Every structure is written in structure tokens, then in C-alpha cells.
Amino acid sequence: xxxxxxxxxxxxxxxxxxxxxxxxxxxxxxxxxxxxxxxxxxxxxxxxxxxxxxxxxxxxxxxxxxxxxxxxxxxxxxxxxxxxxxxxxxxxxxxxxxx
Amino acid sequence: xxxxxxxxxxxxxxxxxxxxxxxxxxxxxxxxxxxxxxxxxxxxxxxxxxxxxxxxxxxxxxxxxxxxxxxxxxxxxxxxxxxxxxxxxxxxxxxxxxxxxxxxxxxxxxxxxxxxxxxxxxxxxxxxxxxxxxxxxxxxxxxxxxxxxxxxxxxxxxxxxxxxxxxxxxxxxxxxxxxxxxxxxxxxxxxxxxxxxxxxxxxxxxxxxxxxxxxxxxxxxxxxxxxxxxxxxxxxxxxxxxxxxxxxxxxxxxxxxxxxxxxxxxxxxxxxxxxxxxxxxxxxxxxxxxxxxxxxxxxxxxxxxxxxxxxxxxxxxxxxxxxxxxxxxxxxxxxxxxxxxxxxxxxxxxxxxxxxxxxxxxxxxxxxxxxxxxxxxxxxxxxxxxxxxxxxxxxxxxxxxxxxxxxxxxxxxxxxxxxxxxxxxxxxxxxxxxxxxxxxxxxxxxxxxxxxxxxxxxxxxxxxxxxxxxxxxxxxxxxxxxxxxxxxxxxxxxxxxxxxxxxx
Numbered sequence: 001x002x003x004x005x006x007x008x009x010x011x012x013x014x015x016x017x018x019x020x021x022x023x024x025x026x027x028x029x030x031x032x033x034x035x036x037x038x039x040x041x042x043x044x045x046x047x048x049x050x051x052x053x054x055x056x057x058x059x060x061x062x063x064x065x066x067x068x069x070x071x072x073x074x075x076x077x078x079x080x081x082x083x084x085x086x087x088x089x090x091x092x093x094x095x096x097x098x099x
Numbered sequence: 100x101x102x103x104x105x106x107x108x109x110x111x112x113x114x115x116x117x118x119x120x121x122x123x124x125x126x127x128x129x130x131x132x133x134x135x136x137x138x139x140x141x142x143x144x145x146x147x148x149x150x151x152x153x154x155x156x157x158x159x160x161x162x163x164x165x166x167x168x169x170x171x172x173x174x175x176x177x178x179x180x181x182x183x184x185x186x187x188x189x190x191x192x193x194x195x196x197x198x199x200x201x202x203x204x205x206x207x208x209x210x211x212x213x214x215x216x217x218x219x220x221x222x223x224x225x226x227x228x229x230x231x232x233x234x235x236x237x238x239x240x241x242x243x244x245x246x247x248x249x250x251x252x253x254x255x256x257x258x259x260x261x262x263x264x265x266x267x268x269x270x271x272x273x274x275x276x277x278x279x280x281x282x283x284x285x286x287x288x289x290x291x292x293x294x295x296x297x298x299x300x301x302x303x304x305x306x307x308x309x310x311x312x313x314x315x316x317x318x319x320x321x322x323x324x325x326x327x328x329x330x331x332x333x334x335x336x337x338x339x340x341x342x343x344x345x346x347x348x349x350x351x352x353x354x355x356x357x358x359x360x361x362x363x364x365x366x367x368x369x370x371x372x373x374x375x376x377x378x379x380x381x382x383x384x385x386x387x388x389x390x391x392x393x394x395x396x397x398x399x400x401x402x403x404x405x406x407x408x409x410x411x412x413x414x415x416x417x418x419x420x421x422x423x424x425x426x427x428x429x430x431x432x433x434x435x436x437x438x439x440x441x442x443x444x445x446x447x448x449x450x451x452x453x454x455x456x457x458x459x460x461x462x463x464x465x466x467x468x469x470x471x472x473x474x475x476x477x478x479x480x481x482x483x484x485x486x487x488x489x490x491x492x493x494x495x496x497x498x499x500x501x502x503x504x505x506x507x508x509x510x511x512x513x514x515x516x517x518x519x520x521x522x523x524x525x526x527x528x529x530x531x532x533x534x535x536x537x538x539x540x541x542x543x544x545x546x547x548x549x550x551x552x553x554x555x556x557x558x559x560x561x562x563x564x565x566x567x568x569x570x571x572x573x574x575x576x577x578x579x580x581x582x583x584x585x586x587x588x589x590x591x592x593x594x595x596x597x598x599x600x601x602x603x
Binding site for chain 2: 004008009012013014015016017018019020021024028031032034035036038039040041042043045046050051052053054055056057059062064072073076077079080081082083089091092093094095096
């Protein structure tokens with residue numbers, strides 16, 4: 001059983017794109033280790049022959065008629081964006097290095 | 100006219116239909132109540148007096164003009180802040196959405212508007228519905244109207260407290276692992292988690308998509324049925340919405356209210372109610388069960404052995420789904436954007452800075468736990484195993500419902516605990532939902548109603564569970580038990596709650 005130490009929390013926070021302070025990393029490492037040990041028992045409950053359930057009430061082939069519907073008002077949507085320009089979302093530069 | 104805020108939604112609807120009262124009077128009475136007590140209770144994150152009174156006046160005018168109206172037209176309702184409302188700020192209890200005005204309505208809100216029910220405001224909740232006490236709200240906790248130093252449950256503590264404090268006759272909640280039923284139990288109110296797919300999820304800010312379900316928070320079983328009738332039904336905008344037509348839940352509640360339980364097989368779930376449950380909670384549950392037996396019900400003990408793994412499976416599935424669902428909060432299209440204090444301002448670094456500043460502790464904890472459970476090398480052991488447990492829990496339910504028409508348990512292991520007492524111990528907080536989680540994992544419906552007072556003078560709840568798509572059975576049995584208990588008690592349990600101080 002693996003443990004969640006501070007280095008692992010830093011790695012996971014990077015994957016999840018969440019900046020954490022050092023205090024947060026230390027605290028989360030302790031808390032998550034306890035939680036993971038508690039939930040790890042699931043791997044001992046079900047044998048290999050048990051199928052997985054991803055959805056409580058499975059529905060298949062859910063279609064609707066392909067007809068035009070209402071769309072959101074562009075200006076209303078953009079009015080709630082952190083930044084907008086020329087009728088579009090304005091975002092920071094995408095690439096990290098000098099391209 | 101007596102205090103309109105003390106009437107049930109069914110009573111208000113009847114008086115409105117008869118023309119004895121106006122919707123403006125009813126709506127204003129609730130707005131006045133909010134102004135008087137919500138400084139202490141903090142059930143609401145925002146109140147839309149103007150919008151609610153505007154709709155109320157329009158309903159009154161339509162009624163005067165002889166228009167055909169929905170039976171609940173003019174009855175006000177509060178909506179949990181995880182449900183989007185066009186033109187009205189929606190935050191899901193998070194700083195990352197502070198001040199966000201949605202450009203669309205959730206389907207259930209559209210249905211409230213079509214029924215012409217004035218929306219009083221948005222209710223407080225744990226951030227993104229992660230919690231069992233409403234203490235994880237970024238805007239401060241809601242307080243339990245029974246004791247302002249105690250939690251109102253969570254995540255929908257605001258909706259339950261609003262109803263318990265007579266600030267609203269009806270409220271909308273959402274239940275991913277107990278967030279409607281657990282607050283109902285600890286505030287002495289009624290809450291229903293419908294069958295998964297009974298109420299559209301379109302416009303719910305998703306926590307865990309395979310578990311989330313919206314439902315009614317009310318003071319009576321009939322009121323819950325009335326509200327479920329409004330918000331339920333198929334929605335082409337939610338592909339998991341159940342396509343078949345549903346019966347009237349209000350009718351089921353009315354039929355049940357005669358109190359006859361002759362021949363009903365009530366299954367007591369062995370795994371829910373023993374160790375870890377307060378003696379006072381168990382006593383209240385047993386008395387409610389005895390009441391059902393006296394009315395003709397047959398009790399059978401049922402065993403659901405896999406329920407012991409439900410909590411563990413839930414705290415893998417929920418964080419996994421949440422970590423994916425909450426990835427959309429990237430600081431680009433809505434809500435907060437924070438730039439890193441140093442270094443290059445790139446999209447990825449803005450996203451990380453925004454989420455670091457905008458998410459609270461519990462949200463960070465669960466996203467990182469979910470990221471762990473889904474990461475390479477752990478997926479099969481954790482997420483995969485949890486999904487298998489889900490299958491076992493469904494099988495347990497199927498076997499139990501062979502022996503019983505409904506299953507019962509205490510809704511929660513304890514009564515409302517003091518604010519702050521479990522904040523430092525996430526695992527202890529998670530245990531509050533031990534009895535409510537299995538229903539979400541299996542998709543079956545559950546109803547909580549007051550079972551009585553525990554030995555500490557605080558309310559306890561009894562949970563009734565039915566097979567998937569048999570929500571009507573919950574309302575019939577729930578209304579029967581409620582009627583029998585009210586006879587015993589000489590009135591609703593909420594009458595035992597102390598009167599709140601009124602601000603002037």
C-alpha cells in the first residue's frame with residue numbers, strides 16, 4: 001500500500017492544477033494518508049468476477065431529434081467571463097516557452 | 100390572517116386557489132421572516148425580493164383575470180445555490196464563482212417558473228456540495244434553527260434550515276450522498292432524494308454525475324410530493340433522465356395519509372443502525388418502527404453485507420468524478436481568474452493560481468484524492484474496485500427488496516453536532532453519511548422524515564428506501580408514518596423547536 005507524503009501531494013496538485021502553500025501540502029499529506037488507508041479497503045471486497053457499475057440506472061441509445069434549439073446569448077455569456085475581446089473569451093498565452 | 104409562514108405549501112396552495120390570500124401577501128410574509136431571522140440562521144446566500152414579489156404580483160393578477168394556474172402557483176420556494184438561475188447570482192458556495200450570473204436556467208428552475216412559483220433566493224451549502232455540515236461554505240456556515248450553535252447538516256443545510264425556520268415553505272436540495280436527507284433529519288424536516296434520473300440534472304453544477312440528484316426539502320411529506328411533481332419528469336437535455344412517465348407523488352402522499360400500513364413488509368437493514376448510532380437516535384427510530392407495526396406493517400430483518408464498504412467506495416467514486424467535473428473551473432470562461440504572483444502568466448499557471456485561491460480546503464482535499472484515485476497505477480485498485488462494490492450494493496438492494504417493500508434505517512447516526520466539532524477530522528465528518536450513501540450508489544430513492552426527539556432534545560430522522568422508480572411508495576408510506584406520528588405527538592415535531600429571536 002502506498003502512502004501519500006508531501007512529495008506525492010505536490011505531484012497530484014500539479015496534475016490537478018491547484019497551487020498549494022507549504023502549509024496546505026503538509027496538512028493534506030497527513031489527512032489524505034488517513035483517508036486513503038480508510039478507503040483502500042474497497043480493493044479487498046469484490047473479487048475479479050464482479051462486474052463494475054459505472055451508472056446506477058443504465059440507459060442505452062439515448063437520442064433526441066436533431067432539430068435546432070435555443071443557444072445561449074453570446075454577450076450574456078461573455079459578460080461573465082474574466083476577460084473578453086471582440087466577442088470571444090480572452091485567455092492568457094497558452095505556451096510556456098518563448099515560441 | 101394567522102402567520103402565513105406557519106402554513107404548509109398544501110395549505111397555502113388551497114388558500115391561494117380559494118382567493119383567501121394573495122401570493123404577494125404570502126411572499127412578503129416569507130421575505131419578512133427572512134429579514135427577521137436569517138441574520139442568525141444564514142440559510143440564504145442571496146435573496147431576490149424584487150423578483151419574487153414581481154412574480155407573486157403577476158400570479159395574483161393572472162388569478163384575478165381567471166387564468167388557469169398550476170396548483171402551486173404563487174407558493175414561494177427557495178433554491179439551493181448549486182442550481183443555476185438565469186440572471187440571479189449562483190456560487191455553489193464557492194469563492195471561485197463569487198458574483199457569477201448564469202446565462203441560463205436549470206430545467207428544474209424552468210419548471211418552477213412554469214408553475215409560477217416565486218423564487219425567494221438561493222440557499223447556503225457546503226462548497227460544491229462537499230460536506231455534511233454547511234461549514235465548508237465559503238460564505239460562512241448556516242446554523243441549525245433548533246440550536247444556533249449546531250450544524251444544520253449538509254451539504255444542503257441552507258435549504259433545510261430555511262424550511263425549518265419558516266423562511267420558505269418549500270426548498271430545492273441536491274443529494275449526492277445524503278445532502279437532502281441528512282439535513283432534513285437534523286433539522287426535523289422532510290427531504291427526498293428521488294430515483295436517479297427522476298429529476299433532470301441539467302443546470303445542476305455537477306459534483307459527482309453518477310450520484311447527483313435534486314429533490315424537495317419541506318416540512319411535510321405531502322409538500323415534498325407536490326414539489327417533486329413540479330420538478331420531476333423527462334428532460335431531453337439530460338441523457339440520464341428517466342423517459343417513462345411518473346405517477347403523481349402528491350396523490351401517493353394523500354392516499355398514504357390514511358395511515359393504513361396493513362400488509363406492508365418493512366425491512367430493517369441490519370448494517371444500518373447498530374454500532375456508532377446514538378442510543379437516542381436508535382430509540383426514536385424504534386418508536387417510529389413500532390408505530391408502523393401497530394398500523395399493520397410486518398417487520399423483517401434484512402442483511403446488506405456490502406453496505407459496510409459503501410462509504411469507502413463512495414469516497415473514491417465521488418472525488419474521482421468531482422476532480423473531473425471541477426476541471427472546468429479554469430479561470431477562462433466564468434468566475435474567478437487569478438494570475439500567478441511571479442513568473443510567466445500562462446494559461447496553465449493562471450489555472451493553478453485561480454484554483455489555489457478560489458477553492459476551499461475540502462474541495463482541494465477531494466480533487467486531490469480523486470486525482471490520486473484516477474492516476475496511473477491506482478485506477479484498478481481504487482476506482483475500479485469501488486465500481487465493483489457498487490455492483491455488490493445494487494445486488495444487496497435487489498435481494499433486500501425481494502423480502503421487503505421498503506427498507507428503513509435511522510437517517511443519520513447522530514443528531515446535530517456543535518459547529519466546528521468535526522472540521523479538523525474529515526473522516527469523522529464523512530461518517531455522517533454512512534446510512535444515506537448506499538441509496539446514491541444504487542440509484543434508489545430515499546425519504547427522510549422526523550422520527551422523534553433524541554435524548555438530547557434534538558430531532559432525529561427515519562429513512563425510508565424503495566426500489567428504483569418506486570418513489571410513489573416512499574410518499575405513500577412516508578405520509579402514513581407521518582400521520583401516525585403526528586397523532587402521537589399531538590402536532591409536528593418542529594413545534595418543539597425553540598422560537599428564534601426576531602430582529603427588528
